Amino acid sequence: MQDPRIESAIALVAETLDIPADGLGPDSSMENTPQWASVEHMDICLAFEQRFGKKLDMNEVSTATSVRALAALIPQDGS
Numbered sequence: 001m002q003d004p005r006i007e008s009a010i011a012l013v014a015e016t017l018d019i020p021a022d023g024l025g026p027d028s029s030m031e032n033t034p035q036w037a038s039v040e041h042m043d044i045c046l047a048f049e050q051r052f053g054k055k056l057d058m059n060e061v062s063t064a065t066s067v068r069a070l071a072a073l074i075p076q077d078g079s
Contacts, residue, residue, distance in 0.1 A: 002026075009071040016040070016047045029066035041065065048073070 006026050013028065014021035017035045030036045036044070045061050048054070052074055056064065064070045 003071065005071040005074040006067060008074055009067045012047055012051060012070065013044055013067060016044045024067060026068045026071070027066065029069075031065075044070070 010021050010024045010026075010028070013019075013033075013036070014024055017033070017040055019033075019035055024033070028036075030038075030041060042061075045056050045064065048064070048070060049056060054073065054075060056073065060073055064073055
């Protein structure tokens, strides 16, 4: 079973980019996911803030460019 935070990050990215979640994994990122460009990255960050109630600072926005990095920012309780 995959880490629930990874699964949540995959779901968030898939929903925001309107792409199938099964095409994404922990290593999916702006580098290897064509639909994940700079404007879409801001959409992902905004969706993250809304879903998890956690405001991202500029450093987090600039480094959360992969599913794994986004998952690391999800609060442990997932809320």
